[in-house]
Amino acid sequence: MDVRELYQELILDHGKRPRNFRVLNAATHTAHGHNPLCGDKLVLHLVLDDGGKITDAAFQGAGCAISVASASMMTELLKNKTRDEAQKLFTYFHALATGETTPAFPLNDTDTARLQALSGVRNFPVRVKCATLAWHTLKAALEGATTTSTEGA
């Protein structure tokens, strides 16, 4: 597997200049994610409105290009998704990253391109947890947990 498939332009760009990299004081849901093996850490903030729609998403943290890019793209993807859609997105991405067959999921072209780029990790098993850290943190935040780690995930 060529490493250039993993480090595509889009990933490098999000890794270098992550979007939504800020504190969200108005956050209704916040969770901390931690990968104890490599030390990557992030905090995810979400604003959900009364109808359960994600109106804003942001994160902060330190990590490798893959984990930062994944968090960055995820926050972009989440906006205007309902809680239910976000949960489905988690399942979809998890399957994609671990190389399982992915459940059908309707995505627009930009989102498809983002997730496609991130799914390069499926050929680098040891990096899968880098890509999924943000997503596990999302899951934790939606379920009301304040911390999560990639242990056994």
Place this chain on the structure above:
Amino acid sequence: MDVRELYQELILDHGKRPRNFRVLNAATHTAHGHNPLCGDKLVLHLVLDDGGKITDAAFQGAGCAISVASASMMTELLKNKTRDEAQKLFTYFHALATGETTPAFPLNDTDTARLQALSGVRNFPVRVKCATLAWHTLKAALEGATTTSTEGA
């Protein structure tokens, strides 16, 4: 090495009917010996007169034929030996049993035969500690210690 060299008539006899197998209430020196690996245990009693001569020696305990025979023969050998002679006897026997070259030591024929019989263990390294347990206990008793074990001996 034929096991019959180890279990000579004399050994079997002393193993079965140990001499001086009794408590010595008049003992001036008493020590307990223990081989933690096999569980063999014995108590050695000595009576030393004011001149440092061993006037009586006896033992009690449980163990294999080798350890009982060794204790039995040793108590016979000790009688009328001085403390100094007993200590030399220890060194002599230890060398004999472990197969080192033995220091010169004057012995009468009976005593020579006894020690010769016991020295069969030198060809059965794992049994050396059975034969030397009583002797280490002797050494402890003479040095005023009340317990000893074959650990590291």
Place this chain on the structure above:
Amino acid sequence: MASPVRHIAAPLNTLAIRRDFPVLQQDIGACPLVYFDNAASSQRPTAVLKAMDDFYQHDYANIHRGVHTLSQRATDAFEAARARVARFLGAQRAEEIIITKNATEAFNLLANSLGGLLQQGDEVLVSELEHHANLVPWQMAAQRYGLTLQKIPITETGTIDPDDVRRRLTSRTKIVAVAHVSNVMGTVVPIREISQLAHAAGAWMVVDGAQAAPRMAVNVAQLGADFYVVTGHKLYGPSGIGALYGRHDLLQKMPPWQGGGNMISEVFFDHSTWREPPFRFEAGTPPIAEAIGFAAALDYLSALSLDAVAAHEDMLLQKAEAMLRTMSSVRVLGAPPHRAGILSLVMDDIHAHDLGTILDQHGIAVRAGHHCAQPLMQRMGVPATLRVSFGLYNTPDEIDVLENALHDAKKIFGVA
């Protein structure tokens, strides 16, 4: 008496099996080796040695998900070995398996970590037939945490009576620690019955499976074991490795015991936080190649079928017991309703050590001594026994060699 259980399994082809164990193809002095010391440690098939060599020569690296290829391969192989142990013991999930250095370390982990969850005055019930490994750590934990050790005595026949356990269970009993198979008498202890009682009383069941796992199919759920301990070197695997099964919900409650790398989540100079089980309990570099060898050993055993191994050892046991019954001056320890692969004997007027030396002259490897079960020796009133323990490669002919050697010993010692 050997097992009343009937096993339906093709009999073992020991002729073929023995070819897998080069160590057995040797003479001791002038006699072919008869290896009857399997309860102390069994031998390993070439498949196990080859698995380790191959691993060392192709995939070795430290594990813990290092980023490079060898480390990934090694980590995957190690975690696959953990899963293999889980399957072997019938555990629900791989995370219920903690890799240790031997059975003893597993008991020390339990005594310290589980012991730390108890209250002062709580009781630990331990049987009288335990190996020191399942007793001394509890003694030390009792001291450290203010617990009380209570003894489960053995019956006249040498087993444990569940009714007796029931009577000893109190509201303060928190742990019941019992061997599945006695390493001295081969007694198969009725674990299922005991664990039901323990659970009804609100106690956790700790089972020492060191001698059972090599001799019979084990399923921790069926046994009702909350914790189950095995050791690699008795399971035809390498030395330097053991495993502890622990119920997942209990492991999650338990604090770590040893500190160091791999078991931590975050470390600051003055404090640290822990990872999830099983990693929380695996400090430092584990026995990596040993785990690979261990998994290969379990593959080997499972391919033969544990039921076939059990039937084979029953057959050997029955022949040995019949032979010993006909021999004067010999006494076999205990007469439990169910025995597996191990027996101990004493002879009038011949100490076990002398017997051991004479048997060695006949090429027979047996253990003489207290077998790390001194309280049981005290209970049986013997200073030492001669222990004969079978493995899957032993043959009925070897029992004839044993008979011969015992007669020789009697002759040398002039015993009738």
Place this chain on the structure above:
Amino acid sequence: MASPVRHIAAPLNTLAIRRDFPVLQQDIGACPLVYFDNAASSQRPTAVLKAMDDFYQHDYANIHRGVHTLSQRATDAFEAARARVARFLGAQRAEEIIITKNATEAFNLLANSLGGLLQQGDEVLVSELEHHANLVPWQMAAQRYGLTLQKIPITETGTIDPDDVRRRLTSRTKIVAVAHVSNVMGTVVPIREISQLAHAAGAWMVVDGAQAAPRMAVNVAQLGADFYVVTGHKLYGPSGIGALYGRHDLLQKMPPWQGGGNMISEVFFDHSTWREPPFRFEAGTPPIAEAIGFAAALDYLSALSLDAVAAHEDMLLQKAEAMLRTMSSVRVLGAPPHRAGILSLVMDDIHAHDLGTILDQHGIAVRAGHHCAQPLMQRMGVPATLRVSFGLYNTPDEIDVLENALHDAKKIFGVA
């Protein structure tokens, strides 16, 4: 800067040496393996594998002086291995060596057993550059025994200043625990100077030699180490084994830590008495075959001469450091006066993990992460580093491969 020490020893013939390590003769993807992860675990020569295989195929049995021939052979071989380790470390006697499962277990033993000899309020001085193995157990012991942990900070260059240690020693300091060689920066810590100060203050000196022993000749007496810890898998030996040297008079004072078979003198149901050291500290069946393999590894290393190994790694280090100095955007952690075989680097705008993945594509095995030294990472203000660590089989050419790969990473990430 690499070592200022000059070694007088014939240079290593890596061409010949590499033939002893079949694992190195493989490609990772399309590139030959470059194994620069020796600080995590080194590889083993065939001599080590062969020693273990031979042992398993001819002499294997459980040890502890069983009465039969195999057990005697195994016991003799195991005790000879203990003596071999003693000789390797310059210990006075074999009984000063305790066989453990790894370095981590040795520190846990010390923290629990030695820690138990201290009084509440006593101080343990631990450096800031320690591996978690020489920190977390002391944290746990501090909690258990009411001790106080005190930090020895590192200097700007990344070493430990004996003068600073002197200032931190108080009348309550009982233990000083320091690594001989940092597993992150390769810093060779001035142990002799520190141990003199520790002893003058009445404290015991605990030295973590896990990274030093594979890289330089060690003599515990010369170093003034009261305790010295090594681990087999970094010493070209098997996994699953480590060793603790302890001064004999101190070991004799120390209570046991783990309970079980072999470490006891007498066991009753409710209490036990202990054997002498080292046995008191070796509960259960030890890593037997691993000890044989470990001794073979030490034979292999000693035959090459540790001075030659040290000189070889110095040469590699100097070449690597020179190469890295010329490379923009690269920073090497620390600049200690004396470094041995290990260095860590960080790159602007490329995280260590990404770098590790790219290097792996070039066949280079390195470790990326916190290297089980999180407090040091915190001190250096980096989340992770890329660690390059040498072994006796590495060649200067491999450093060219590394240079190439780093350039490639920069290209991929668009870093100048």
